[in-house]
Amino acid sequence: MASTWVPDVSPDTPFSLANIPFGIVSSSADPAPHAAIAIGIHVLDLKALSSHATFHDVFPALKNHPGIFSKPTLNEFAALGRPVHREIRKTIQDLLSSETSRPEALKDNAELREKALLSQRNVKMHLPMNIGDYTDFYAGFHHAYSVGALFRGPQKALQPNYTHLPVGYHGRASSIVVSGTPIKRPVGQIIIDPTAEPKQPTTAPSRRLDIELELGCFISTPNEMGSSIKVTDAEDHIFGYVILNDWSARDIQTWEYIPLGPFNGKNFATTISPWVVLADALDPFRTKCLDNWTPLQPYLNENKKESIFDIELQVDLITPQGDATTISTTSSKYLMWSFPQMIAHHSLGGCPMRTGDILGTGTISGPTPNEKGSLLELSEGGKKDVMLYGMDVRRFLKDGDTVVMRGICGKPGEKVGFGDCVGRILAATPVQ
Numbered sequence: 568m569a570s571t572w573v574p575d576v577s578p579d580t581p582f583s584l585a586n587i588p589f590g591i592v593s594s595s596a597d598p599a600p601h602a603a604i605a606i607g608i609h610v611l612d613l614k615a616l617s618s619h620a621t622f623h624d625v626f627p628a629l630k631n632h633p634g635i636f637s638k639p640t641l642n643e644f645a646a647l648g649r650p651v652h653r654e655i656r657k658t659i660q661d662l663l664s665s666e667t668s669r670p671e672a673l674k675d676n677a678e679l680r681e682k683a684l685l686s687q688r689n690v691k692m693h694l695p696m697n698i699g700d701y702t703d704f705y706a707g708f709h710h711a712y713s714v715g716a717l718f719r720g721p722q723k724a725l726q727p728n729y730t731h732l733p734v735g736y737h738g739r740a741s742s743i744v745v746s747g748t749p750i751k752r753p754v755g756q757i758i759i760d761p762t763a764e765p766k767q768p769t770t771a772p773s774r775r776l777d778i779e780l781e782l783g784c785f786i787s788t789p790n791e792m793g794s795s796i797k798v799t800d801a802e803d804h805i806f807g808y809v810i811l812n813d814w815s816a817r818d819i820q821t822w823e824y825i826p827l828g829p830f831n832g833k834n835f836a837t838t839i840s841p842w843v844v845l846a847d848a849l850d851p852f853r854t855k856c857l858d859n860w861t862p863l864q865p866y867l868n869e870n871k872k873e874s875i876f877d878i879e880l881q882v883d884l885i886t887p888q889g890d891a892t893t894i895s896t897t898s899s900k901y902l903m904w905s906f907p908q909m910i911a912h913h914s915l916g917g918c919p920m921r922t923g924d925i926l927g928t929g930t931i932s933g934p935t936p937n938e939k940g941s942l943l944e945l946s947e948g949g950k951k952d953v954m955l956y957g958m959d960v961r962r963f964l965k966d967g968d969t970v971v972m973r974g975i976c977g978k979p980g981e982k983v984g985f986g987d988c989v990g991r992i993l994a995a996t997p998v999q
């Protein structure tokens with residue numbers, strides 16, 4: 568990979584020239600949200616770039632799409648499909664490369680550089696997509712196994728369907744927020760005394776507020792209602808990926824989920840990292856799903872293709888006093904189902920996937936105790952303290968806690984990462 572002429576691009580940045588993730592920014596000079604890419608500690612403002620006279624010569628694929636980077640979301644760009652995303656990303660890499668073939672287009676154009684290359688500190692990040700639907704899966708094998716074992720014992724840890732299909736449910740898109748948005752502790756029906764019969768719920772703030780470390784995937788091109796997406800074609804329907812924290816209120820979830828599944832315990836908030844890492848940027852980090860010993864239905868069979876990614880994932884918890892502890896490190900390779908399989912299964916009965924829809928993997932946990940992607944697992948069902956710096960402990964989240972999730976892969980100088988997926992817990996609204 569060539570080096571970049573952009574100043575201050577550290578070898579450890581998640582936003583190397585090998586990445587070029589897309590996002591939506593605003594600044595005091597241009598307060599209307601619009602498209603940008605991240606490079607080191609800077610962003611390249613694509614709206615400013617596209618206002619330049621030579622833009623359509625440099626990006627011929629966008630000739631029929633004027634103003635595509637002035638829109639408040641990336642949906643229109645996502646809908647152009649993977650060959651266009653690939654071409655645009657390659658051209659941006661060339662413009663930012665020290666050996667660019669078009670120095671006049673940006674590198675040697677001081678006026679345009681001044682306008683388009685901004686410090687990340689001076690821009691505000693927004694939700695990158697207009698998200699129509701959100702579907703959350705349960706593809707993290709070690710998470711499904713250890714949570715199942717907590718509730719049903721190791722013999723019955725996995726439900727009989729688990730190895731036959733990617734289990735999922737329809738989530739709530741309206742409460743997906745961009746990294747940095749504060750998260751208010753939800754109020755809900757909880758059972759305070761689990762031994763009392765009959766069960767008597769109380770309406771109160773959740774006492775078991777948790778995180779779920781996931782990878783999210785945005786849909787680019789849609790399928791028509793009544794048609795399905797083949798597992799072998801599904802990658803062409805993927806725009807890119809984000810880190811996703813599917814905040815969960817375990818006590819609300821435990822009482823409400825029978826028989827239809829999660830509801831208020833999940834629908835109050837989901838945080839995503841701000842930059843969409845394009846599918847092509849993650850290509851070098853492909854790996855195979857965890858071995859599934861069950862013969863698959865043909866529509867799910869990928870013939871052991873490398874269709875998931877080995878991304879190093881990390882979760883930090885920062886106490887209200889400011890002490891930060893890494894509570895989990897794991898990898899996105901611990902999945903039994905890939906996004907192409909989730910997409911093939913989701914659309915099997917003719918459900919239309921639409922541009923901007925997001926799919927979550929479900930909690931990603933590794934096999935060892937320090938690789939768990941939820942506090943439910945780290946605290947063994949709320950029975951064991953998770954030790955933190957500053958002589959503090961947690962089983963679930965307290966008001967004022969901040970959770971930071973990160974994902975990164977690649978060598979120094981060529982790293983591909985997502986940027987932080989951050990949320991701080993605010994106190995619940997008092998119950999009347």
Ligand code: CA
Binds near residue numbers: 779781930
């Ligand atoms: Ca989840």
